[in-house]
Amino acid sequence: MNADQILLGYPEKPSNPALLHRRFFPSKVGGQPAWLNPQHLPPLSDLQCPRCRTPMTFILQVYASLDASSCFHRTIFLFGCQPCGNQFVAMRNQLPRDNAFYPFEPPDTDNVSGVGDEEEDEFKSLLCPVCGLPKGDGEAGSSPDTSPAAKEGRRGDDKAALIPRGHRRCRRVSEDGMLVGVFEEYELEVDEEGEEDADKQGDYSHEMELKRRYDEVAKDNPDATLDESEQQFFEEFAPPSCRNDDTFQTFLKRVRTNPGHVLRYAYEGAPLWFASAQQLEDGPPDCDTCGSPRVFEFQVQPELIHLLKLDKLEWGILAVYTCSANCGGEGYVKEFVYRQPEPM
Numbered sequence: 001m002n003a004d005q006i007l008l009g010y011p012e013k014p015s016n017p018a019l020l021h022r023r024f025f026p027s028k029v030g031g032q033p034a035w036l037n038p039q040h041l042p043p044l045s046d047l048q049c050p051r052c053r054t055p056m057t058f059i060l061q062v063y064a065s066l067d068a069s070s071c072f073h074r075t076i077f078l079f080g081c082q083p084c085g086n087q088f089v090a091m092r093n094q095l096p097r098d099n100a101f102y103p104f105e106p107p108d109t110d111n112v113s114g115v116g117d118e119e120e121d122e123f124k125s126l127l128c129p130v131c132g133l134p135k136g137d138g139e140a141g142s143s144p145d146t147s148p149a150a151k152e153g154r155r156g157d158d159k160a161a162l163i164p165r166g167h168r169r170c171r172r173v174s175e176d177g178m179l180v181g182v183f184e185e186y187e188l189e190v191d192e193e194g195e196e197d198a199d200k201q202g203d204y205s206h207e208m209e210l211k212r213r214y215d216e217v218a219k220d221n222p223d224a225t226l227d228e229s230e231q232q233f234f235e236e237f238a239p240p241s242c243r244n245d246d247t248f249q250t251f252l253k254r255v256r257t258n259p260g261h262v263l264r265y266a267y268e269g270a271p272l273w274f275a276s277a278q279q280l281e282d283g284p285p286d287c288d289t290c291g292s293p294r295v296f297e298f299q300v301q302p303e304l305i306h307l308l309k310l311d312k313l314e315w316g317i318l319a320v321y322t323c324s325a326n327c328g329g330e331g332y333v334k335e336f337v338y339r340q341p342e343p344m
């Protein structure tokens with residue numbers, strides 16, 4: 001993705017999941033994060049919910065190079081807290097073209113073998129096998145497991161004792177099924193934002209008429225429905241308080257012009273606000289690390305909630321702002337996420 005353009009990200013089932021490996025620099029939704037710098041991972045403390053301290057869950061990552069030589073490879077990662085549902089964290093990471101981890105030349109997407117070597121095993125041992133986030137201090141797995149069960153396993157079968165253990169949360173995930181360790185994985189296909197249909201400018205009556213008819217029919221006959229996409233559209237995007245909100249109408253129109261996208265990328269641009277209420281009034285806070293101003297980079301659309309069946313997470317839009325100086329060298333730097341809630 002490049003500056004000066006508005007780009008949209010469409011989720012697609014990956015044609016070849018191997019291409020979502022970090023060495024192909026993917027933009028993707030769900031699955032485990034494809035960490036760009038595999039050596040200096042962020043500490044788990046940066047990825048724990050600021051409110052409840054639970055390790056967050058990976059939502060998506062956007063590969064977004066910039067012109068600066070230090071940003072030849074550059075990825076923004078987004079995480080959310082499942083128990084809280086309204087806490088989000090973004091991390092930025094970048095590498096120059098000449099770096100210790102990836103070849104100078106672009107990867108050959110026809111050749112996906114070579115993944116799974118020793119280096120990869122070592123890298124994986126740093127991560128929770130369930131969610132793909134770094135294991136942390138005070139979490140089992142960062143040190144040898146000395147529980148009686150593990151000792152037992154070690155005597156019986158050396159391999160069993162070596163199975164890497166994940167976060168306490170993630171072990172619970174597999175036991176009670178209340179939370180998920182990873183969301184369903186999709187590749188993000190990038191396309192330019194299409195023009196709005198000039199004839200439709202300012203005209204919203206079609207959708208409102210559909211809605212009126214839907215309400216009427218549904219009242220008399222609970223089984224009658226509009227076709228699936230229409231119904232989904234109303235359930236997803238039309239909270240009652242928004243029906244007369246111009247900002248919401250604009251949002252809806254732009255979204256409907258390019259149906260199905262979950263990401264809107266507009267580097268140094270502005271968010272397309274979901275509604276007039278609860279926009280970020282005073283702009284984003286300056287970078288915590290270097291003090292430079294932050295710029296808008298992308299927003300995640302509510303369509304993603306529907307796609308991933310996220311009954312735990314909620315937003316109108318998530319607007320991600322990043323440090324204009326792209327500070328932090330080759331390390332991971334925490335960035336700012338503004339959650340504009342969906343009005344009730």
Ligand SMILES: [Zn+2]
Pocket residue numbers: 049050051052053054081082083084085087
């Ligand atoms: Zn939380």
Ligand SMILES: [Zn+2]
Pocket residue numbers: 055128129130131132133166167169170
């Ligand atoms: Zn985990």
Ligand SMILES: [Zn+2]
Pocket residue numbers: 287288289290291292323324325326327328
């Ligand atoms: Zn900075």
